[in-house]
Amino acid sequence: xxxxxxxxxxxxxxxxxxxxxxxxxxxxxxxxxDNGSDQVGGTVSILISGSQRASASVEAVAEGVKxxxxxxxxxxxxxxxxxxxxxxxxxxxxxxxxxxxxxNSGALFKALNPSQHFADLxxxxxxxxxxxxxxxxxxxxxxxxxxPGGSTSSGGILYNKAVYEELxxxxxxxxxxxxxxxxKIKAEGKVPVVxxxxxxxxxxxxxxxxxxxxxxxxxxxxxxxxxNEMKYSSxxxxxxxxxxxxxLHEHGHYNDAASxxxxxxxxxxxxxxxxxxxxxITDALAExxxxxxxxxxxxxxxxxxxxxxxxxxxxxxxxxxxxxxxDAQDLDAAKRWVEYATSPEGIEKQMEAIKPNGPYMVxxxxxxxxxxxxxLDMNEYVEAGNVTSALEFSSPxxxxxxxxxxxxxxxxxxxxxxxxxxxxxxxxxxxLQLDLEGW
Amino acid sequence: xKVNKVYSYWLIVPAGLIYVLLFLYPTAVSFFFSFTRWTLTxxxxxxxxxxxxxxxxxxxxxxxxxxxxxxxLTAGLKVIIGVFLAVxxxxxxxxxxxxxxxxxxxxxxxTIAVGITFQMLMHPSxxxxxxxxxxxxxxxxxxxxxxxxxxxxxxxxxVWKGVGIATVILIAGxxxxxxxxxxxxxxxxxxxxNAFWHITLPLSKPAINAVILLALIGGLRTFDLVWAMTGGxxxxxxxxxxxxxxxxxxxxxxxxxxxxxxxxxxxxxxxVYPIFKFLTRKEVDL
Numbered sequence: 001x002x003x004x005x006x007x008x009x010x011x012x013x014x015x016x017x018x019x020x021x022x023x024x025x026x027x028x029x030x031x032x033x034d035n036g037s038d039q040v041g042g043t044v045s046i047l048i049s050g051s052q053r054a055s056a057s058v059e060a061v062a063e064g065v066k067x068x069x070x071x072x073x074x075x076x077x078x079x080x081x082x083x084x085x086x087x088x089x090x091x092x093x094x095x096x097x098x099x100x101x102x103x104n105s106g107a108l109f110k111a112l113n114p115s116q117h118f119a120d121l122x123x124x125x126x127x128x129x130x131x132x133x134x135x136x137x138x139x140x141x142x143x144x145x146x147x148p149g150g151s152t153s154s155g156g157i158l159y160n161k162a163v164y165e166e167l168x169x170x171x172x173x174x175x176x177x178x179x180x181x182x183x184k185i186k187a188e189g190k191v192p193v194v195x196x197x198x199x200x201x202x203x204x205x206x207x208x209x210x211x212x213x214x215x216x217x218x219x220x221x222x223x224x225x226x227x228n229e230m231k232y233s234s235x236x237x238x239x240x241x242x243x244x245x246x247x248l249h250e251h252g253h254y255n256d257a258a259s260x261x262x263x264x265x266x267x268x269x270x271x272x273x274x275x276x277x278x279x280x281i282t283d284a285l286a287e288x289x290x291x292x293x294x295x296x297x298x299x300x301x302x303x304x305x306x307x308x309x310x311x312x313x314x315x316x317x318x319x320x321x322x323x324x325x326x327d328a329q330d331l332d333a334a335k336r337w338v339e340y341a342t343s344p345e346g347i348e349k350q351m352e353a354i355k356p357n358g359p360y361m362v363x364x365x366x367x368x369x370x371x372x373x374x375x376l377d378m379n380e381y382v383e384a385g386n387v388t389s390a391l392e393f394s395s396p397x398x399x400x401x402x403x404x405x406x407x408x409x410x411x412x413x414x415x416x417x418x419x420x421x422x423x424x425x426x427x428x429x430x431x432l433q434l435d436l437e438g439w
Numbered sequence: 440x441k442v443n444k445v446y447s448y449w450l451i452v453p454a455g456l457i458y459v460l461l462f463l464y465p466t467a468v469s470f471f472f473s474f475t476r477w478t479l480t481x482x483x484x485x486x487x488x489x490x491x492x493x494x495x496x497x498x499x500x501x502x503x504x505x506x507x508x509x510x511x512l513t514a515g516l517k518v519i520i521g522v523f524l525a526v527x528x529x530x531x532x533x534x535x536x537x538x539x540x541x542x543x544x545x546x547x548x549x550t551i552a553v554g555i556t557f558q559m560l561m562h563p564s565x566x567x568x569x570x571x572x573x574x575x576x577x578x579x580x581x582x583x584x585x586x587x588x589x590x591x592x593x594x595x596x597x598v599w600k601g602v603g604i605a606t607v608i609l610i611a612g613x614x615x616x617x618x619x620x621x622x623x624x625x626x627x628x629x630x631x632x633n634a635f636w637h638i639t640l641p642l643s644k645p646a647i648n649a650v651i652l653l654a655l656i657g658g659l660r661t662f663d664l665v666w667a668m669t670g671g672x673x674x675x676x677x678x679x680x681x682x683x684x685x686x687x688x689x690x691x692x693x694x695x696x697x698x699x700x701x702x703x704x705x706x707x708x709x710x711v712y713p714i715f716k717f718l719t720r721k722e723v724d725l
Binding site (some may be wrong): 082083085086089090093111113197200256257258259260400401404405407408411413414422425426429430432433435 | 476478479480483488492496497498562563564581583584585586669670671672673674675676686687688689690691692694695
C-alpha cells in the first residue's frame with residue numbers, strides 16, 4: 001500500500017517537474033547576432049503587408065539593393081489590417097521578427113514599444129532629407145526608428161469629374177454646397193455618396209478626413225484628447241465630423257444596401273459614374289486604375305468640406321515605415337537596405353513600380369508625369385500648405401470600435417451624440433488598457 | 440505483501456503531462472491574466488477592472504444577449520429539424536442513403552467557406568435567395584445588412600450547417616430502440632403518430648440530450664461563422680461573445696480579452712452543467 005502511494009506521488013512530481021522545465025525553456029532567448037564585417041552582400045528578411053502595392057514597391061527596392069550592394073531580400077507577407085497587427089505584435093513578443101519590418105507609422109507604431117525592438121536611425125546622414133512630420137511619427141523618446149515606406153495619401157472625397165462636368169457641378173467649397181451637389185446628383189438618378197460598409201473601415205473616412213477642420217478649430221485637440229482633457233462628445237468641432245456622416249444618411253445620399261456593398265463595388269460604382277462621391281483613402285486610386293484603367297483620370301479629389309468657406313484643407317496619412325530590427329541577423333545589410341529605400345534613387349525605383357498616391361516625405365523627389373489626376377488635385381492643397389496629418393499620427397488613441405460605430409451612424413442606428421459618447425467610452429477603454437496618464 | 444494494483448501509476452505520466460501542459464496550465468494562466476493589464480511581455484495586476492469594463496460596456500454586453508439568443512435558437516431548431524429528418528430517414532424510403540448523405544454534407548464543408556458562400560447568397564440585390572424570392576413576387580429583406588435580422592440569418596445558416604450532425608446522432612439513437620416496443624404497440628393497435636410520441640421520442644432521449652448539449656455548447660462559442668458573414672456587424676448588432684473577445688484581442692487588449700474568455704468559460708459552465716444534470720435525470724433505460 002505504501003509503495004503504491006509513493007509511486008503515485010512520484011508520478012505527479014515528475015509531471016510537475018516537466019511543466020516547470022518547459023515553462024523555463026520558453027522565457028529565455030538570447031540570440032547572438034554576428035555582424036561587424038563591412039562586406040557587401042548577405043541576406044535581409046523583411047515582413048510586409050499583403051497588399052499588391054506594398055509588395056510591388058518592396059520588390060522594386062529589393063531589386064535595386066541587389067544591384068547596388070548584392071544584398072538578397074527575403075520577403076515575407078502578413079495579412080493587412082488588424083489581423084496583420086496581431087502577427088506583428090506576436091512576432092515581436094516572441095522574438096521572431098524579420099530583419100526589417102514594414103508597418104504603419106504614428107500611434108500604431110508607437111504602441112509597439114519601439115525602443116525595445118528597433119534600431120535607432122537618428123544618427124544616419126539621410127535623416128536630414130526626411131520631413132520632420134514623418135520623423136515625429138516614427139520616433140519614441142529621442143530615437144528615430146523608421147524611414148518612409150512610400151508616398152503619403154489622404155482621406156477625402158474621390159469624385160467622378162466626368163459626371164460633374166455632365167451635370168454642370170462645381171467642386172463644393174462648403175459642406176452646404178456639398179449637400180446641394182448631392183441633391184442634384186440624386187435628382188439625376190445617380191448615387192451621390194458611396195457607403196461601402198461591407199468593409200467597415202471605409203465608414204470612418206469622413207470623420208478621420210475631417211481632422212483638418214477639427215484641427216483648424218482646436219489646434220491642440222490631439223494633445224488634450226490624449227490627456228483626457230477633450231472628448232468627441234463635448235467638442236463641437238470634433239462632433240461635427242460625426243454629424244457629417246449622419247447628415248448624408250438623413251438626406252438619403254448614401255446608396256441602398258450599404259452593409260452589403262464592398263469596397264471594390266464602391267470603387268466600381270465611382271469609376272463607372274453610377275455613383276459620384278466616395279469618401280475614401282486615396283490609396284484607392286491604384287485599385288481603380290487596375291480595375292478601370294480608362295476611367296482613372298476621370299477621378300478627382302477634394303478634401304472633406306468645412307462649414308466655413310475660408311477653410312480648405314486636407315488631412316494626410318503619412319506613409320508606413322521601414323524599421324530595422326535591433327537583433328537583425330545582419331544589422332549592417334539591413335541598415336543599407338533602408339538607406340537605399342529612402343534615397344532618391346530608391347524612391348525613383350518605387351515610383352516606377354507603383355504610382356504615388358500623394359507627395360513623398362523625402363526632399364528632392366518629384367512626382368512623375370503620369371501621376372493620377374486626383375493626386376494632382378491633392379498637390380494643390382500641399383502647395384498651398386493646407387495639410388495636417390491625421391489624428392492617429394499625433395495621438396495613440398484610436399478606439400478600436402470606431403468603424404463599427406460609424407457604420408451604426410451611417411445606417412441611422414444611432415445619432416451623432418450617441419455615437420460620440422460610445423466612441424468616447426471606446427477610447428477610454430483603450431486608454432485604460434494602454435495605461436495612459438490622466439485616465 | 441499483497442499486490443493489488445494491475446498497472447503502475449507511471450502509466451498516467453504521458454497522458455497526465457499532456458493534460459496538465461495543454462489544458463490545466465493554460466486555464467490557470469488565463470484566469471491569472473484576466474486580472475491584469477497585459478501586453479504579452481509585461482503585465483500589471485489590476486484586480487477586477489477588466490471584468491467591470493466588460494459589464495459596463497453596452498457594446499460588450501450585447502454579445503451576451505446575442506450569444507444566448509443564438510445558442511438557444513440554433514440548438515432548438517437543430518433538435519426539432521433533426522428529429523423530423525431522423526424519423527424520415529429511418530423509415531423505409533428508397534432514396535434513404537442518398538438523402539442521409541446530402542443532409543450530412545454541409546457538416547463537412549469549412550465553416551468559413553459556408554459563411555462566404557452564404558454572404559453572397561444573401562446579398563440583398565444580387566444574391567440567389569432574394570433573386571428567387573423575386574420570382575414569386577416577394578421582395579426579400581437585407582438578410583445580413585439589416586441590424587435586426589443579421590443574427591437570425593446567421594443562426595439559420597448555422598442550423599443548415601449543423602443539422603446533419605444532429606440528424607446522425609438521432610438516427611443512431613432511434614435505430615437502437617428495440618423493435619419489440621413497436622411490435623407490442625402494433626398489436627395493441629396504436630397509430631404511427633402514437634408510436635412516435637410514446638416510443639420513439641422518449642426512448643431517444645439520450646440522443647436528444649446529446650444533441651441539445653452539443654448544439655448549445657457549439658452555439659455559445661460560435662465565432663467563425665459570424666466572423667465570415669458579418670464580422671459582428673452592422674455596427675455591433677450580430678456580435679457574439681467570441682467575436683467580441685477576438686476584437687479585444689485584435690485591439691491589443693490582451694488582459695480584457697482574456698477576461699472575456701474567462702466569462703465565456705463561466706457562462707458555458709453555468710448553462711451547460713445544470714442542463715446536463717436536468718436532462719440526464721430524466722433519461723430512461725432501454
